[in-house]
Amino acid sequence: MTYSLLLYILLGLGLVGAMxxxxxxxxxxxxxxxxxxxxxxxxLPGLVIGYLLMGxxxxxxxxxxxxxxxLISIRSIDLIHxxxxxxxxxxxxxxxxxxxxxxxxxxxxxxxxxxxxxxxxKDFLFGKAATLTENDIVAFAIVFVLVIITLIVxxxxxxxxxxxxxxxxxxxxxxxxxxxILAVLTSIVITTGLQxxxxxxxxxxxxxxxxxxxxxxxxxxxxxxxxxxxxxxxGIAGGLLSLSKDNMPTGPWVxxxxxxxxxxxxxxxxxxxxxxxxxxxxxxxxQMAEENxxxxxxQLREKGNNKITFQSILDQRRLEAAVFDRAFSALSKKGMVxxxxxxxxxxxxxxxxxxRIVRLHRLWEMYLTARLNFKNDHIHGTAETIEHLITADLxxxxxxxxxxxxxxxxxxxxxxxxxxx
Amino acid sequence: MEMLSSNDGLNIILALLISWSCSILGVFLMxxxxxxxxxxxxxxxxxxxxxxxxxxxxxxxxxxxxxAAFFGVLTTVIIDFLFRKLKLQEDASxxxTFTWLFxxxxxxxxxxxxxxxxxxxxxxLFGELGLSFxxxxxxxxxxxxxxxxxxxxxxxxxxxxxxxxxxKGFQIISFQTDYAASKGIKVNKxxxxxxxxxxxxxxxxxESVGAILVVGFLILPPATAYLLSSRLIRIxxxxxxxxxxxxxxxxxxxxxxxxxxxxxxxxxxxxxxFLTFVIKMQNTKxxx
Numbered sequence: 113m114t115y116s117l118l119l120y121i122l123l124g125l126g127l128v129g130a131m132x133x134x135x136x137x138x139x140x141x142x143x144x145x146x147x148x149x150x151x152x153x154x155x156l157p158g159l160v161i162g163y164l165l166m167g168x169x170x171x172x173x174x175x176x177x178x179x180x181x182x183l184i185s186i187r188s189i190d191l192i193h194x195x196x197x198x199x200x201x202x203x204x205x206x207x208x209x210x211x212x213x214x215x216x217x218x219x220x221x222x223x224x225x226x227x228x229x230x231x232x233x234k235d236f237l238f239g240k241a242a243t244l245t246e247n248d249i250v251a252f253a254i255v256f257v258l259v260i261i262t263l264i265v266x267x268x269x270x271x272x273x274x275x276x277x278x279x280x281x282x283x284x285x286x287x288x289x290x291x292x293i294l295a296v297l298t299s300i301v302i303t304t305g306l307q308x309x310x311x312x313x314x315x316x317x318x319x320x321x322x323x324x325x326x327x328x329x330x331x332x333x334x335x336x337x338x339x340x341x342x343x344x345x346x347g348i349a350g351g352l353l354s355l356s357k358d359n360m361p362t363g364p365w366v367x368x369x370x371x372x373x374x375x376x377x378x379x380x381x382x383x384x385x386x387x388x389x390x391x392x393x394x395x396x397x398x399q400m401a402e403e404n405x406x407x408x409x410x411q412l413r414e415k416g417n418n419k420i421t422f423q424s425i426l427d428q429r430r431l432e433a434a435v436f437d438r439a440f441s442a443l444s445k446k447g448m449v450x451x452x453x454x455x456x457x458x459x460x461x462x463x464x465x466x467x468r469i470v471r472l473h474r475l476w477e478m479y480l481t482a483r484l485n486f487k488n489d490h491i492h493g494t495a496e497t498i499e500h501l502i503t504a505d506l507x508x509x510x511x512x513x514x515x516x517x518x519x520x521x522x523x524x525x526x527x528x529x530x531x532x533x
Numbered sequence: 534m535e536m537l538s539s540n541d542g543l544n545i546i547l548a549l550l551i552s553w554s555c556s557i558l559g560v561f562l563m564x565x566x567x568x569x570x571x572x573x574x575x576x577x578x579x580x581x582x583x584x585x586x587x588x589x590x591x592x593x594x595x596x597x598x599x600x601a602a603f604f605g606v607l608t609t610v611i612i613d614f615l616f617r618k619l620k621l622q623e624d625a626s627x628x629x630t631f632t633w634l635f636x637x638x639x640x641x642x643x644x645x646x647x648x649x650x651x652x653x654x655x656x657x658l659f660g661e662l663g664l665s666f667x668x669x670x671x672x673x674x675x676x677x678x679x680x681x682x683x684x685x686x687x688x689x690x691x692x693x694x695x696x697x698x699x700x701k702g703f704q705i706i707s708f709q710t711d712y713a714a715s716k717g718i719k720v721n722k723x724x725x726x727x728x729x730x731x732x733x734x735x736x737x738x739x740e741s742v743g744a745i746l747v748v749g750f751l752i753l754p755p756a757t758a759y760l761l762s763s764r765l766i767r768i769x770x771x772x773x774x775x776x777x778x779x780x781x782x783x784x785x786x787x788x789x790x791x792x793x794x795x796x797x798x799x800x801x802x803x804x805x806x807f808l809t810f811v812i813k814m815q816n817t818k819x820x821x
Contacts, residue, residue, distance in 0.1 A: 202568050220792045
């Protein structure tokens with residue numbers, strides 16, 4: 113393979129990946145990525161009709177005729193969904209297969225016409241990255257620039273629509289018009305991208321980059337940028353991998369790269385990844401166990417129990433032995449509890465922290481009854497949860513709102529310690 | 534138009550058996566709002582098919598079926614894993630899973646086929662019903678159908694028996710999954726049974742209709758029937774009727790215009806859906 117051919121392939125795949133990433137971000141946020149799959153199948157009759165009418169496989173003609181059918185398919189899906197009791201997934205499947213069937217029938221007509229060769233059209237079905245020409249690259253680049261410019265110019269309305277169509281309408285944007293522009297962009301990108309990865313795999317290129325970007329950032333601008341980079345990267349990396357063997361199709365390798373990257377992201381992304389969520393949950397659980405233990409000791413102290421042992425704690429509150437042990441050793445490391453001759457006591461620090469939790473619990477019970485008219489027997493459960501969540505600021509607001517009550521609804525004292533100052 | 538030959542008869546029998554099997558399964562897929570998962574399965578059984586082709590001789594062997602069932606279940610497991618455990622939104626979970634498995638299948642073809650024309654991307658996408666009569670089974674000079682018919686026929690009977698036997702189970706998970714679970718019905722069992730059956734039927738129709746058009750067989754008759762009725766048993770009967778009509782008319786039209794058969798059948802089914810949709814759409818407008 114010559115160097116320039118290799119360059120074309122990688123450049124083409126990079127461009128397709130980048131533009132799919134950009135447009136796909138919006139499809140992902142609107143949870144409409146499977147519409148992309150429908151569009152990529154429905155474009156087929158458009159391509160064949162474009163070829164039959166114009167008698168040429170000129171990429172621009174085919175992109176135009178393909179895009180028109182892409183738009184028709186999106187409109188058909190919406191129409192079926194809105195005007196019948198069929199669900200959106202049924203509508204998508206109907207449109208996908210019927211238009212694809214129409215395209216297949218037309219293809220078999222072309223195959224039988226005297227000067228008909230399906231070769232150029234078949235490229236759209238399976239992708240032809242290995243045979244991309246300079247012409248194709250120029251076409252890709254033009255589409256890419258067009259898409260990026262449109263997204264930059266119309267960023268504000270697109271942002272509102274991606275957030276919520278109703279919200280965008282409320283802001284005064286003409287939602288229908290901008291959704292149409294977005295649909296046009298999506299169709300153009302899909303038609304263009306088909307030449308590189310083929311009809312079945314195109315939708316992955318729309319989904320993957322957006323999904324990955326979503327897990328790394330909350331800002332739409334950063335998401336778009338990241339999505340473009342990820343799309344371009346997977347295009348190029350997939351292209352390189354496909355060179356491992358002659359006659360190796362490119363599209364599948366792009367999708368394999370993309371899928372791997374998505375899985376890695378889902379697992380390891382900071383904050384939103386599976387691992388991050390797991391460790392956050394563990395931390396929360398640990399903190400709750402410690403706070404519950406402190407609170408239980410404080411409740412025993414309130415009852416006048418001077419000889420608090422492990423057993424008396426367990427009698428007061430059922431705790432798993434392992435959880436108990438871990439919480440206790442963590443607390444004694446923090447210098448909040450002491451153990452002397454089997455007798456457990458709180459240090460000054462421990463008392464303050466234990467009283468804080470009891471206070472939050474009882475303040476919240478007070479708030480539920482006094483302000484939200486809850487019955488006395490309905491408040492304990494909620495307070496058990498919320499006591500671990502209320503911040504110092506919220507605590508202050510609560511105390512002032514309730515004017516420092518001395519007892520909770522069950523006539524138990526609310527300990528303030530130094531909190532009143 | 535040429536007279537229909539006995540070969541056409543064999544093709545039509547095959548198409549009918551496929552369409553009836555798909556119709557029964559499609560009704561449940563549609564009501565469970567799992568059309569997209571079904572769509573995904575039709576694509577993602579490809580690696581199973583390829584591996585079976587590589588291991589065994591030709592298409593119709595039982596390894597293909599096992600491979601298909603395995604990858605069909607694997608698909609739903611991966612989708613569920615991405616969606617429930619890793620919290621990726623559902624549409625993206627489905628879209629990424631089936632494209633990935635399909636991609637793996639295509640790569641496998643490229644790695645191992647080496648010009649072996651037995652299986653290629655194109656046959657996966659399109660299928661060719663018109664050639665199904667080629668694997669005729671002849672005994673003592675009598676044509677006893679084709680290999681394909683003898684594969685899909687028992688499958689259709691199996692589906693029929695399972696659905697009749699387990700009608701209550703399928704019915705209840707189609708309409709009220711949560712209620713079914715609360716009644717102690719093993720929702721997962723029915724769910725995976727449905728997915729396995731979809732995988733098997735898909736694979737059995739691979740060569741004749743292809744991975745994409747089989748979705749049309751699965752969803753068009755049930756969706757049209759659903760527009761006409763809301764009662765499960767009626768939906769099934771209407772759907773089978775429509776499937777039969779679609780196959781017969783589509784086949785004749787394909788012969789008439791000399792075009793590919795299975796796309797023409799799907800197109801016919803689509804046209805019937807379109808007519809029903811337009812009539813029903815006007816009716817609801819009228820009522821409003």
